[in-house]
Amino acid sequence: MNANGKTHPHLGFGLGLRTTHYQAILNERPAIDWFEVLSENYMVAGGKPLHFLDRIRAHYPVVMHGVSLSIGSADPLNKHYLRDLKALAGRVEPRWISDHLCWTGVQRKNMHDLLPLPYTEEALQHVVARIRQVQDFLGRRILIENVSSYLTYVDSALSEWEFLRAVAEAADCLLLVDINNIYVSAQNHQFDPVEYINALPAERVQQFHLAGHSYNGPMIIDTHDAPVIDPVWALYEHAVRRFGRVSTMIERDDNIPELPELIQELNHARAIAEPLYRERAA
Amino acid sequence: MTLLQNTQRDFQNYLLHPSGANPIEQQVVSDARADARRRLDIYAEAYRMRLEEALEEDFEALHTLLGDDQFHALCLGYIDAHPSQHPSLRHFGQHMSEFLHRHVLYSKQPVLAELAAFEWAMVSAFDAADSDVITPDDVARIPAGDWASLRFAAHTSAQRLEFFWNAPALWSAIRNKETPPAPQRGEKPQAWLVWRQELKIYFRPLSVEEAWSWDAVCAHCNFAEVCAGLCRLLPAQKVPHYAAGLLQRWVSEGLIKSF
Numbered sequence: 001m002n003a004n005g006k007t008h009p010h011l012g013f014g015l016g017l018r019t020t021h022y023q024a025i026l027n028e029r030p031a032i033d034w035f036e037v038l039s040e041n042y043m044v045a046g047g048k049p050l051h052f053l054d055r056i057r058a059h060y061p062v063v064m065h066g067v068s069l070s071i072g073s074a075d076p077l078n079k080h081y082l083r084d085l086k087a088l089a090g091r092v093e094p095r096w097i098s099d100h101l102c103w104t105g106v107q108r109k110n111m112h113d114l115l116p117l118p119y120t121e122e123a124l125q126h127v128v129a130r131i132r133q134v135q136d137f138l139g140r141r142i143l144i145e146n147v148s149s150y151l152t153y154v155d156s157a158l159s160e161w162e163f164l165r166a167v168a169e170a171a172d173c174l175l176l177v178d179i180n181n182i183y184v185s186a187q188n189h190q191f192d193p194v195e196y197i198n199a200l201p202a203e204r205v206q207q208f209h210l211a212g213h214s215y216n217g218p219m220i221i222d223t224h225d226a227p228v229i230d231p232v233w234a235l236y237e238h239a240v241r242r243f244g245r246v247s248t249m250i251e252r253d254d255n256i257p258e259l260p261e262l263i264q265e266l267n268h269a270r271a272i273a274e275p276l277y278r279e280r281a282a
Numbered sequence: 283m284t285l286l287q288n289t290q291r292d293f294q295n296y297l298l299h300p301s302g303a304n305p306i307e308q309q310v311v312s313d314a315r316a317d318a319r320r321r322l323d324i325y326a327e328a329y330r331m332r333l334e335e336a337l338e339e340d341f342e343a344l345h346t347l348l349g350d351d352q353f354h355a356l357c358l359g360y361i362d363a364h365p366s367q368h369p370s371l372r373h374f375g376q377h378m379s380e381f382l383h384r385h386v387l388y389s390k391q392p393v394l395a396e397l398a399a400f401e402w403a404m405v406s407a408f409d410a411a412d413s414d415v416i417t418p419d420d421v422a423r424i425p426a427g428d429w430a431s432l433r434f435a436a437h438t439s440a441q442r443l444e445f446f447w448n449a450p451a452l453w454s455a456i457r458n459k460e461t462p463p464a465p466q467r468g469e470k471p472q473a474w475l476v477w478r479q480e481l482k483i484y485f486r487p488l489s490v491e492e493a494w495s496w497d498a499v500c501a502h503c504n505f506a507e508v509c510a511g512l513c514r515l516l517p518a519q520k521v522p523h524y525a526a527g528l529l530q531r532w533v534s535e536g537l538i539k540s541f
C-alpha cells in the first residue's frame with residue numbers, strides 16, 4: 001500500500017479507449033493521463049484492435065475493464081474466459097483489472113448485459129467465493145464496479161451498498177465506484193446516493209467512473225451517450241471529499257465526440273477534484 | 283436448485299421470451315415509479331437492441347439491401363434462434379449466413395445468405411491472428427532444387443469462399459453508396475478469397491486454376507503436386523510458369539506466412 005492507502009498509485013484523469021480515437025491518440029498524444037480498455041474487445045487473435053492497443057499502451061498507462069466475467073452467475077466460472085483474460089493481461093500489463101457486480105447469463109448463455117443480483121446472504125457467499133477464485137487465478141486483486149439497475153428483488157435483505165461493502169471486505173477486493181450508476185440507481189429505486197457513497201470502505205476505492213445517461217419514462221437508463229450532468233458532478237465532488245485521490249475516468253460509448261470535447265469534460269473533473277486534493281493534503 | 287439459480291434462470295427466460303407468464307414477476311419489486319413487468323421489460327428491450335446493434339455493425343450491406351424493417355425482423359428471428367454463447371459480442375453473427383440459408387422465407391433469396399457469408403468473412407479477417415509473411419526476397423533465395431518439395435502455409439486471415447450469386451458486387455456497390463446491381467446467379471459457383479494484409483482487408487475472385495491451386499496448397503500439397511494437378515487444367519508446358527506466377531502474386535499479397 002502506498003501513502004494514499006490504496007494498492008495502486010493514483011493515475012489521474014483518464015478516458016475509455018474507443019476505436020474512433022485510435023489514430024488521433026497516436027498522432028497527437030493528447031494530455032490524457034491514462035486509458036481504460038474493454039477487455040473483451042481485445043480478446044481476439046490479432047488485427048487492428050491489438051495493433052492499436054500495443055502502440056497506445058507504449059505511451060499511456062492502461063487498465064482493463066471487463067463486462068463478461070459474470071461474477072454473480074449461478075453458472076460455474078468460465079475457465080476459457082479467465083484464461084483469455086489472463087493472457088491479455090500478460091500482453092497489456094494493465095495497472096489493474098475490473099469487472100462488475102452482476103451476472104450476465106446462465107446455462108452458458110450470455111445476455112451481454114450487466115444484470116442485477118438479489119442482495120441476499122446466498123448471493124453474498126457466492127460472489128465472495130468467486131471473486132476469491134478469480135483473484136487467485138489472476139494472481140492479483142480485482143476491482144468490482146457497482147452497476148446501474150432498473151429493478152430490485154423482493155428477496156433482497158441488504159441494500160446495494162451494504163452488499164457491495166460486505167463483498168469487498170469478505171473477498172478482499174478493490175472497488176470501482178461508478179458515480180453515475182449510483183445516481184441512476186438512486187433515482188430508479190429512490191435511495192439517497194450520498195448514503196451509498198458514505199457507506200463504502202474508503203481504503204478499497206481505487207477508481208471512479210463518470211458518464212451520462214438518458215431517460216425512458218420515469219426510469220433513468222445508463223446509456224453512456226451524453227455529457228455528465230450537474231447532479232452527478234455534485235456527487236463526484238462528494239465522493240472526492242470522502243475518498244480522496246482516486247483515478248477518475250469518463251465513459252462514453254455512444255454519440256462519441258472528438259477527443260477535445262471529452263478532454264474538456266475531463267478537465268471539468270480535474271477542476272472539481274484537484275482543489276479538494278490540496279485541501280485534504282493541507 | 284438454489285434460489286439464486288432459480289432467480290437467474292427465470293430472469294433469463296424472461297429476456298429470451300418476454301411475452302409468456304414467468305415467476306420472475308413475483309420476485310421483482312413493483313412501486314409507484316414502475317411495476318415489475320415494466321422494470322423487466324427495460325432489460326428485455328435492451329437485450330434485443332444490443333444484439334441488433336451488433337448485427338448492424340457486422341452486416342451493413344445486408345442491412346442496406348433488406349432495408350430497416352426487414353433487417354429488424356431478420357434480427358429478431360436470429361436473436362431468438364441463436365442466443366449468444368460467447369463472452370464477446372464479436373462472435374454473435376457467426377450463424378447468420380446459415381440462418382438465412384435455412385430460413386423458409388430468406389432462402390428464397392439465396393443472395394442474402396451469400397452476402398452474409400461474405401460480410402462475415404471480412405469480420406473474421408479483421409481480427410484473425412497476425413503473422414509474419416514471406417517476402418519476394420525469401421522466395422528468390424529458395425534453391426532451385428528445393429522447389430518440388432516445398433509446402434506453403436496460408437495467412438490465418440485468408441478465407442476461401444464460393445458464391446453462385448454476385449454478392450461481392452452487391453457489397454461493393456452498397457459500400458460505395460451506389461445502387462446495388464440486381465442479384466444475379468452465375469452458371470457455376472465463383473471462387474473468392476478474402477484476407478487481411480497488414481490492417482487492410484482485401485478480396486478478389488479466383489480463376490478455376492488459381493482456386494484449385496490455392497486449395498491444394500491449403501491441403502498441404504507440395505509445389506510438385508500442385509504443378510502435377512495443374513497439368514489437368516492447363517497445357518503442361520505452361521504450368522511451371524503459371525505456378526511460379528501464382529506464388530509470386532500470393533507472396534506479394536501477403537497471403538503466404540511460411541514455407
Ligand SMILES: [Fe+2]
Nearest residue numbers: 145178209251
Ligand atoms: Fe461504469
